[in-house]
Amino acid sequence: MQTALVTGSAGFIGYHTSKRLLTEGWKVIGIDSMSDYYDVTLKQRRQAMLEASPNFTAINDKVETPGTMMTLFKKYRPSAVIHLAAQAGVRYSIENPRSYLEANIIGTFEILEAARAFPPKHMLMASTSSAYGANTHMPYSETDKADHQVSFYAATKKSTENMAHSYAHLFDLPTTMFRFFTVYGPWGRPDMAPMKFAKRILADDPIDVYNHGQMKRDFTYIDDLVHALFLLISKPPVRPTDADKVPAGDSLSPVAPFRVLNIGNAQPEPLMDFIEALETSVGRPAKKNFMEMQAGDVMATWANADLLKDITGYRPKTAMRDGVARFMDWYRNFYEI
Numbered sequence: 001m002q003t004a005l006v007t008g009s010a011g012f013i014g015y016h017t018s019k020r021l022l023t024e025g026w027k028v029i030g031i032d033s034m035s036d037y038y039d040v041t042l043k044q045r046r047q048a049m050l051e052a053s054p055n056f057t058a059i060n061d062k063v064e065t066p067g068t069m070m071t072l073f074k075k076y077r078p079s080a081v082i083h084l085a086a087q088a089g090v091r092y093s094i095e096n097p098r099s100y101l102e103a104n105i106i107g108t109f110e111i112l113e114a115a116r117a118f119p120p121k122h123m124l125m126a127s128t129s130s131a132y133g134a135n136t137h138m139p140y141s142e143t144d145k146a147d148h149q150v151s152f153y154a155a156t157k158k159s160t161e162n163m164a165h166s167y168a169h170l171f172d173l174p175t176t177m178f179r180f181f182t183v184y185g186p187w188g189r190p191d192m193a194p195m196k197f198a199k200r201i202l203a204d205d206p207i208d209v210y211n212h213g214q215m216k217r218d219f220t221y222i223d224d225l226v227h228a229l230f231l232l233i234s235k236p237p238v239r240p241t242d243a244d245k246v247p248a249g250d251s252l253s254p255v256a257p258f259r260v261l262n263i264g265n266a267q268p269e270p271l272m273d274f275i276e277a278l279e280t281s282v283g284r285p286a287k288k289n290f291m292e293m294q295a296g297d298v299m300a301t302w303a304n305a306d307l308l309k310d311i312t313g314y315r316p317k318t319a320m321r322d323g324v325a326r327f328m329d330w331y332r333n334f335y336e337i
Contacts, residue, residue, distance in 0.1 A: 001055070003027045004233075005078035005120075007063050007111065008085035010034060012189050013126070013180075015046035016226045017082055022053045024230065029076050031059040031068075032085065033103075037092070038190045046187060063107035073114035080233050083111055083125040086157070089191055090130060090296045093153035104156035105163075112167045122236035123168075123175040124229060127161050129218070129264065129301045130154035131179055138268075139304040142179075142251035142260045151296030161260065169256035174236035178229070181264030181303045185222030185323060186330035194324070197278050197286065198331050206287035209271070213290060216268040216300040221323035224316035228263045231312040249307060264303025265316045277321045281328035 004021050008014035009030025018028045030050060034043050050056045057076075061068050063085045087093075087103040108125070115123055132140045134148040149155040161177045168175040184194045200207045237252055237259040246252050251260040279285050293299075309315045331337070 001025065001027050002080070003029065003076055003078045004080040004082060005029045005031070005072060005076065006082045006084065007031050009050065009058070010043040010047040011084060012187055013183060013222065013225065014084045015050065015187055016222050017084065017229055018050050018056065020226045020230055022050070022055055027055045029057045029059065029072060029078065031061060031063060031072065033062040034060050037087065037089075042187070042190065062103070063110055064102050066110070069110040069114040070117060073118040077118055079121045081111070081115065081120045081123045082229065083108065083123070086126065088153070088189070090151045090153050091294060092191070093151050094296060097152045100153055100156045105159055108160040108163055112163060115173055116167060116171045119171070119173055121174065122233055123164070123173055124232060125160065125164055125175060125177050127177045127179045127260070128154060128157045129179050129181040129262070129303065130298070131158045131161065132301070133298070138300065138302040139266065140262065140302060141249070141304040142262055142307055143249060150298065153296070165253060165256055165258045168253070168258035172239065172257060174238070174257040175259075176232055176235075176237060177258075177260045178232070178263050179260065180225055181218040181220050181262065181301050183220050183222055183225050185327050188222075188327070193274075194278070194327055195331075197275065198282065198328065201278060201282045201284065201286045202337060204284070204287070206289040207275070209275070209288050209290050210297065211293040211299065213272045213275075213288075214299070215271040216302070217271060217274070218264040218266065218268050218301045218303050219274060219320045219323065220263065220265045220316050221318035221326075224265070224318050225263050228308060228312065228314055228316060231314055232261070235311050251307065261308055261311070262303040262305055263308060263316065264301070264305055265318070265320070266303050266305040267320075268300055268302040269320050274320060274324070277324040278328070281325050
């Protein structure tokens with residue numbers, strides 16, 4: 001039985017990823033700090049469902065705690081590491097940037113040091129579409145320069161890409177950084193638009209619509225993201241023997257077993273269409289409070305998912321309206337509405 005270490009295992013993506021690995025016969029070591037950034041009850045419910053499996057081990061601690069990751073790597077010797085733990089949220093990074101420095105930068109450093117001592121076969125580490133920052137050429141491709149992040153959250157995630165590349169180069173650690181695009185679905189985070197919108201529409205309260213609704217997002221359904229991650233586990237990058245032979249369009253580093261990959265639906269949808277899909281699923285129109293653009297936000301996101309398909313044969317495919325309907329079915333059931 002193969003062992004995977006999943007950080008942020010009680011989080012939205014971490015829960016679904018751990019669940020898929022357990023279903024596929026893996027042993028999963030999950031670490032989560034159970035922070036109170038949002039309702040801890042939701043995290044506890046996710047973790048309890050995972051703990052129903054005898055092959056899941058829960059560790060409640062912070063990845064940035066000195067020595068914690070080294071101890072876990074030494075004890076369990078994971079063959080795959082899926083690093084999802086992070087302080088998330090673009091807007092909150094304006095209010096509390098230190099939490100991003102500690103969780104994202106220092107936490108990733110602790111993991112890299114542990115991997116250096118006890119190398120896994122493949123490190124898969126979460127970045128974000130926000131890393132593309134001020135880029136306006138779309139769809140975003142992994143080979144595009146990404147030097148102008150517009151939020152501190154994005155800056156910390158781009159920094160982890162640079163850190164991971166240096167360790168991949170120096171210590172031959174096969175590493176895939178995945179930039180995911182507006183992930184949504186059952187068991188989502190309450191601070192994200194689908195959960196906030198659903199709650200307020202059902203309560204007949206107005207929703208805040210930024211930039212007067214003139215935004216687009218590449219909405220990616222959670223099951224699609226997790227399936228892509230699972231397929232990538234068996235596709236670790238290999239250090240090229242000749243830098244000049246890296247194929248065009250491949251983000252493989254010329255000097256390290258390191259690659260950056262987009263995971264997105266490759267289909268940007270207007271924010272107002274997403275709201276309309278929620279309204280349809282809820283069964284009532286939303287009261288809308290149109291507002292100016294928020295600091296740190298971007299007008300649009302759009303993934304080029306060709307490289308993911310080239311490597312895995314898979315491209316996320318859940319239509320936004322289908323994903324929203326599934327999300328609302330879960331929401332009504334979970335909150336007994």
